[in-house]
Amino acid sequence: MRKAQGSWEKRILKSLNSMCTELSIPLARKRPVGEQKELLNKWNEMGTDEPDLSLFRPVYAPKDFLEVLINLRNPNYENGDSLSFRTHLGLIQVPLKVKDIPELKEFFVELGLTTGQLGIDDSTQVPPELFENEHVRIGQKVLAEQDSAAAQQYIRQGSPTALRAELWALILNISSQPEDILYYEQLKTNVIQHDLLVDSLIYKDVKLTASNDDYYFVFEDYLYQVLLCFSRDTSVLGHFAYNSASPPKSYIRGKLGLEEYAVFYPPNGVIPFHGFSMYVAPLCFLYHEPSKLYQIFREMYVRFFFRLHSISSHPSGIVSLCLLFETLLQTYLPQLFYHLREIGAQPLRISFKWMVRAFSGYLATDQLLLLWDRILGYNSLEILAVLAAAVFAFRAVNLMEVTSLAAAEAVLADLSTLKVMPLLQIFLFATVT
Amino acid sequence: MSRVSVPCHVKGTVALQVGDVRTSQGRPGVLVIDVTFPSVAPFELQEIMFKNYYTAFLSIRVRQHTSTHTPPKWVTCLRDYCLMPDPHSEEGAQEYISLFKHQMLCDMARVLELRLILRQPSPLWVSFTVEELQIYQQGPKSPSMTFPKWLSHPVPCEQPAPLIEGLPDPSRVSSEVQQMWALTEMIRASHTSTRIGRFDVDGCYDLNLLSYT
Numbered sequence: 001m002r003k004a005q006g007s008w009e010k011r012i013l014k015s016l017n018s019m020c021t022e023l024s025i026p027l028a029r030k031r032p033v034g035e036q037k038e039l040l041n042k043w044n045e046m047g048t049d050e051p052d053l054s055l056f057r058p059v060y061a062p063k064d065f066l067e068v069l070i071n072l073r074n075p076n077y078e079n080g081d082s083l084s085f086r087t088h089l090g091l092i093q094v095p096l097k098v099k100d101i102p103e104l105k106e107f108f109v110e111l112g113l114t115t116g117q118l119g120i121d122d123s124t125q126v127p128p129e130l131f132e133n134e135h136v137r138i139g140q141k142v143l144a145e146q147d148s149a150a151a152q153q154y155i156r157q158g159s160p161t162a163l164r165a166e167l168w169a170l171i172l173n174i175s176s177q178p179e180d181i182l183y184y185e186q187l188k189t190n191v192i193q194h195d196l197l198v199d200s201l202i203y204k205d206v207k208l209t210a211s212n213d214d215y216y217f218v219f220e221d222y223l224y225q226v227l228l229c230f231s232r233d234t235s236v237l238g239h240f241a242y243n244s245a246s247p248p249k250s251y252i253r254g255k256l257g258l259e260e261y262a263v264f265y266p267p268n269g270v271i272p273f274h275g276f277s278m279y280v281a282p283l284c285f286l287y288h289e290p291s292k293l294y295q296i297f298r299e300m301y302v303r304f305f306f307r308l309h310s311i312s313s314h315p316s317g318i319v320s321l322c323l324l325f326e327t328l329l330q331t332y333l334p335q336l337f338y339h340l341r342e343i344g345a346q347p348l349r350i351s352f353k354w355m356v357r358a359f360s361g362y363l364a365t366d367q368l369l370l371l372w373d374r375i376l377g378y379n380s381l382e383i384l385a386v387l388a389a390a391v392f393a394f395r396a397v398n399l400m401e402v403t404s405l406a407a408a409e410a411v412l413a414d415l416s417t418l419k420v421m422p423l424l425q426i427f428l429f430a431t432v433t
Numbered sequence: 434m435s436r437v438s439v440p441c442h443v444k445g446t447v448a449l450q451v452g453d454v455r456t457s458q459g460r461p462g463v464l465v466i467d468v469t470f471p472s473v474a475p476f477e478l479q480e481i482m483f484k485n486y487y488t489a490f491l492s493i494r495v496r497q498h499t500s501t502h503t504p505p506k507w508v509t510c511l512r513d514y515c516l517m518p519d520p521h522s523e524e525g526a527q528e529y530i531s532l533f534k535h536q537m538l539c540d541m542a543r544v545l546e547l548r549l550i551l552r553q554p555s556p557l558w559v560s561f562t563v564e565e566l567q568i569y570q571q572g573p574k575s576p577s578m579t580f581p582k583w584l585s586h587p588v589p590c591e592q593p594a595p596l597i598e599g600l601p602d603p604s605r606v607s608s609e610v611q612q613m614w615a616l617t618e619m620i621r622a623s624h625t626s627t628r629i630g631r632f633d634v635d636g637c638y639d640l641n642l643l644s645y646t
Contacts, residue, residue, distance in 0.1 A: 013643045020642060027640040074523070076487055076559050095557065097522040194638050234632050250640045265640055267632035313523060 001072070001319075005244045005311040008068050012271055013248055015059050020197060023055055027250060027265055028196045036192045043188070047211070047220035053204045058274035062356040065273075065309060066091075066349070069319055072311070089341060090326030091348045096313055098324040101332065104386060105428055108378065110156040111421070113429050118158025119370040119421030132160075139163045146170060156377035158370055158421070165286040171376050172299040176292050184291035187229035190267075194232075198266045202227045206277045215365050219284035226280050226294050227272070230301075236268035239302035244312040270306075275353075278360040279305050282368050304381055308356050316381040321355050322348055324385040329392055332431065336396050345405035350412050351388040358384055359415075367420045387420060390427035394418070436479050436569040442469050443566055446551075462554050464488075464562065468547040475543035480569040481532045487561035489520040490552040493532075498543040505545055510537040513552075520555040 020027055031039070042049065070091045077095065088095075099107060111117065116131035126132075135157065142150045143166050151170045159167050169175070191199075206223050210216040216223075230236070240247055247269025252261040280297050287293035307317045314320065329347055330337045340347050354362050358381070359371060374383050391412065392399065398411045448461035470476070475498035493511040511532065517525040534541050547568070553561040632638065 010645060013645060017642050027642065028638050030639065076561075078557050078559050095522045097519055097524040190632070194633070232632065248643045250643050252639065256644070262644075263632060263638065263640070265643060 001311055001313055002244055004068065004072050006246075008065075008311060009245060009248070012059055016197070016248075016271065019056070019059075025197055025200075028194055031193060031195050035195075039192050043225070045221055046224040049203075051200070051203065053200060053207065056200050056204045058205060058208075059201065059271055061274040062353045063349075065318075065356070066352045069311065069322060072319065088326075089330060089337070090323070091346050092319065092323045092326060094313075094319060094323065096320050096323050098315075098320055098327055099382065101328070101428065104382070107380075108374075108383070108386075108424075108428060110377075111374070111424055111428060113425060116157060117421050117425070118160065118373075119367070119419065120425065122158075136160045136163070139167065143167065143170065148173060152377055152379070154377075155373045159373045161366075161369075164369065164373070168286065168296060168376060169292070172296060172303070174292065174295045174299060176289070176295070180295055181291045184229065184294055187232050187294075188225075190232040191228045196231060196266055198231050198272065199228055201272055202231070202277065205272055205274060209275055209361065210277045210281045213281070213361055216278075216281040216284070216361075219281060222284050222290065222293060223277050223280055225290050226297055227277060229294055230298060231266040231268050231270070231272075233268045233298065234264075236270060236298065236302060237264060239306060240269060243306055243310055245306070245310040270301075273309060275357050275361075278357050282360055282365060282372065285365060285369070303379075304375060305358065307381060308358065318356065321381060321385040322352065324382060325351055325355070325388045328386065328389040332389070332427075333393055333396060336392065336399055339400055340408060343403055343405070343408070345402070345408040347392060349405065350409055351392070354388055354391075354415075355384045359387065362415045363418065363420065364416050367418065371420050383424070386427065387424055390423040391415065391418065393427050393431070394423055437572045439470060439473055439476060439568045439570050441547075441566070441568050442471055443467075444469070446562060460556070460559070462552060464551040466549040466551065466563070466566075468549065468566065468568070470545070470568075475545055476570045477534075478537075478541035478544045478568065479534055479571045481547075481566070482569065483530055483563045483566045485516050485526065485528050485530055486564055487517070487526045487558045488551040488553055488563055489517045489555065489561075490514065491516055491563070492550040492552070493537075494548040494550065495537075495539070495541065495544055496546045496548075497541075498545050507548065508539050510539045510541065512538065520553060521557055 016027075070093075072092070072094050074094060077093075105112070109115075116135060118132070118135065121131040122128070139154060139160055140163065142154050143163060148170050151167050155167055155171065202224070206220060206227070210223055211220050237247060247264045248271065249262055250265040251258065252263065279301065280293075283293055283297055283300070287296055304316070307314060308321075309318065311317070311319060326337075326348055337347065358375070359368055363371065371383065371387065375381060395411055399408060402408045402411060444467040446464045446466050449463040449465060450461040478495075481493075491511065491514045492509060493514075494507045495510045496505045496507050499505055514532070516528070516530065549563065549566075551561060551563065
């Protein structure tokens with residue numbers, strides 16, 4: 001796995017280097033003073049800037065990453081030519097251990113039919129005295145006690161909208177101390193002083209994704225403020241201790257090979273890909289103060305989101321999530337799986353982009369936040385794979401009638417009307433197996 | 434507890450298979466690795482450490498030195514220790530494992546030879562073994578020192594010498610110095626761990642290309 005991650009990283013580096021040489025733009029340079037002043041004045045409205053980004057292209061898109069994952073092979077694994085009991089019919093060919101539905105039922109026990117959920121039991125038909133009022137009261141108590149572990153347990157049943165921002169901050173251990181605000185201001189200074197090629201990639205990504213989204217285009221300026229500062233933040237380098245990836249290195253101009261002149265590029269070691277800004281966009285609904293928004297995003301990234309674009313055998317890593325999705329579909333919807341495979345529409349090709357973005361930009365925002373509540377509550381990304389399978393189960397009847405990959409994509413193109421919690425509950429607890 | 438590595442000679446793996454190796458289908462599911470200690474006297478085994486490579490179950494047999502004239506016999510000291518909870522999946526397949534004396538079924542006082550029996554029932558894996566095998570014995574215990582007599586039996590307090598005129602009381606001075614030292618220790622211990630976060634080298638962060646190494 002590490003070898004695969006290493007060679008994938010090399011490909012990314014080559015792509016970035018070739019973009020550099022083609023466009024004759026340095027990876028990083030110090031901004032002249034005039035430009036610095038200009039940027040400082042425009043800091044809160046960077047969205048109005050319209051630089052020419054037509055020559056820039058994203059370093060990679062999720063579908064490139066999927067191709068790498070499909071080609072992961074264990075040299076010690078005997079697949080053989082004939083079909084055996086362990087032939088992988090899906091795209092992922094690595095035999096990682098994934099949970100099956102009985103194990104998932106046990107893991108996600110708080111999502112069961114007999115437990116109240118926000119997202120189901122707070123709908124207008126259900127009188128609030130049954131569940132919602134009591135749940136809000138408990139939430140307020142948890143916040144008053146400032147009990148992080150209790151908050152994590154509480155949020156498994158969903159968070160009331162009014163309490164969500166504080167609950168997430170409590171679970172992620174974010175408190176806005178003056179030193180945190182100062183740190184953010186220092187990152188802002190770093191952005192002003194140095195211009196990075198990665199900045200243009202971020203601009204391009206925001207313009208291509210979040211700015212075109214009906215829900216998130218209003219937050220465009222916030223996204224620049226967060227993402228540009230994020231790429232200057234060296235504290236993010238700490239997460240490489242438990243990430244299979246490694247940060248790219250470079251040498252100060254001309255001093256190739258001398259360790260005293262070695263630096264990481266970008267300073268936080270993370271090269272954004274197409275869709276990266278969508279990790280930040282939903283958070284803008286919860287936090288309006290830039291330094292707090294920044295801290296929450298940074299913590300979410302180093303706890304969860306980095307696993308969605310690096311190759312590892314972790315149960316919440318993207319490889320395990322893909323395998324979990326395919327296994328669930330194969331086991332519980334065998335006819336659908338077989339049909340889709342026969343028409344050349346492997347289900348993972350459609351659901352991969354949902355999982356890599358943690359469904360951001362595909363679900364309606366309130367549903368997405370309910371989903372991310374559960375990610376925080378269970379400290380695991382496996383729920384993304386379960387939801388992906390549940391979506392396929394929901395649209396199974398329509399999918400059985402399609403005859404091509406394009407038609408299957410069309411059936412699953414619009415998820416904005418879906419209600420996340422009923423889907424999950426039915427798939428895990430109410431499907432007859 | 435300290436431990437000392439014991440040099441061992443690991444003989445090549447021997448596959449156990451029913452029937453003729455050439456004509457029968459499938460791969461052997463049982464391998465045996467013999468470990469001898471040619472240059473060391475019978476020792477007490479403390480720890481066995483190795484890196485697993487797709488072995489599902491491990492059994493260990495040991496031959497110990499007996500003082501009587503009977504030839505030493507093989508005794509099983511570890512039976513079917515599970516290394517991979519699911520032999521068909523990757524979990525535990527490449528883990529580093531340590532086995533200690535207290536996990537063994539029998540006493541490991543005078544080890545002559547070890548025999549590791551590896552089992553992998555799943556047909557999915559091309560090969561399996563254990564790598565980087567290291568055996569440790571008990572290190573020397575920290576030598577017990579005899580304390581000098583005056584440390585363990587302090588003499589009763591003598592009368593302090595009479596104070597010279599004009600000098601401050603020594604016990605008061607020593608307590609004040611102690612307080613000052615405690616303050617400096619506190620300051621040193623409480624320095625903040627937040628990093629400054631510099632990513633440039635002397636203010637310069639001009640880069641042209643990324644490095645591949």
